[in-house]
Amino acid sequence: MSISPTIPLDADGTHHGFLKLPHSRDDSAWGSVMVPITVVKNGDGPTALLTGANHGDEYEGPIALQELALTLKPADITGRVIILPMMNTPAFAAGTRCSPIDGANMNRSFPGRADGTVTQKLCHFIATELGPLADIVLDFHSGGSTLDFLPFAAAHVLNDKTQEAACMAAMQAFNAPYSARMLEIDNVGMFDTEVEKQGKVFVTTELGGAGTSTAKTVSIARKGIRNLLIHAGIMTGELQIAPSVQLDMPDDTCFVFSQHAGLIEYLVDLGDPVAKGEPVARIWPADRTGVAPVECLAQRSGILTARHIPGLIKLGDFISLIATEVPA
Ligand code: ZN
Numbered sequence: 001m002s003i004s005p006t007i008p009l010d011a012d013g014t015h016h017g018f019l020k021l022p023h024s025r026d027d028s029a030w031g032s033v034m035v036p037i038t039v040v041k042n043g044d045g046p047t048a049l050l051t052g053a054n055h056g057d058e059y060e061g062p063i064a065l066q067e068l069a070l071t072l073k074p075a076d077i078t079g080r081v082i083i084l085p086m087m088n089t090p091a092f093a094a095g096t097r098c099s100p101i102d103g104a105n106m107n108r109s110f111p112g113r114a115d116g117t118v119t120q121k122l123c124h125f126i127a128t129e130l131g132p133l134a135d136i137v138l139d140f141h142s143g144g145s146t147l148d149f150l151p152f153a154a155a156h157v158l159n160d161k162t163q164e165a166a167c168m169a170a171m172q173a174f175n176a177p178y179s180a181r182m183l184e185i186d187n188v189g190m191f192d193t194e195v196e197k198q199g200k201v202f203v204t205t206e207l208g209g210a211g212t213s214t215a216k217t218v219s220i221a222r223k224g225i226r227n228l229l230i231h232a233g234i235m236t237g238e239l240q241i242a243p244s245v246q247l248d249m250p251d252d253t254c255f256v257f258s259q260h261a262g263l264i265e266y267l268v269d270l271g272d273p274v275a276k277g278e279p280v281a282r283i284w285p286a287d288r289t290g291v292a293p294v295e296c297l298a299q300r301s302g303i304l305t306a307r308h309i310p311g312l313i314k315l316g317d318f319i320s321l322i323a324t325e326v327p328a
Helices: 060-071 089-094 118-133 161-174 191-197 215-231
Strands: 013-022 032-042 047-051 079-084 136-139 147-149 152-156 178-182 201-206 245-248 255-257 262-266 279-284 294-297 302-308 318-326
Touching: 013 118, 032 060, 032 089, 032 118, 047 060, 047 118, 047 215, 060 079, 060 215, 079 118, 118 191, 136 191, 136 215, 152 161, 161 178, 161 201, 161 215, 191 201, 201 215, 245 302, 279 318
Parallel strands: 047 079, 047 136, 136 201, 152 178, 178 245
Antiparallel strands: 013 032, 032 079, 147 302, 152 201, 245 318, 255 318, 262 279, 279 294, 302 318
């Protein structure tokens, strides 16, 4: 195992340190990638693994988890909280989705390889050394630089219905303004899939995006962490529960992808209703005048839940996610 924690993972108290991964390179022959980690433990009880910046350009998780690592006291909990605010440290430092070291997307690289690239080694350590310690895992995401989302917590449809129910209950406890039964475009290599395979209770989020965070989205993250730790029996206190719109993503007609390149004009905004067959957006030519725009049509009725961010769009880019609202 080439990765070593600089702190104990099983000692009572608060320990701040790093996962140290040797990374020999031009500017540092015997250098290391240092992934910040905090472990807070008090006696025997459940373990929560809380992670941010799986993608390096998503910010609610890192902010809320930095605050938690600074403020959570052993006396506040029974059990253990393992906090990695900037799990994909190289990507986070670069402000990019993927790692600048090996170009890898961490959330397509699980379960990783002990003898792989930097991202693969990090994934391998997290999957084999941290995942098994956890009873509940919360991995924060938002849209990054190229997407924006309605703020939702999500759980996946799973084959094991007991596990699925536990994940859905944890998602409801997180209590984001929207709660989604989530369908992934491609779940191969995801952290989600790995910890679900290990039988863990898993919750993820998409809290916003557009390459930044807002006061509102960070407050959703902060409240969600506290609620989840109470739900898991690690903290005591009252859950703070507000109304949450329930969303479903039944099949791939939820997604629209661009078959053109150009200047994108959205005709609806996040949270707006859309009817099947209506245009979500139109794409104007970016290189000539006098040509009509191409309309991009909704393939189902629902609520605009995610959209592309930059003003220009490329062939093959994601345009829209339309989820359906279901009764609570
Ligand atoms: Zn992400």
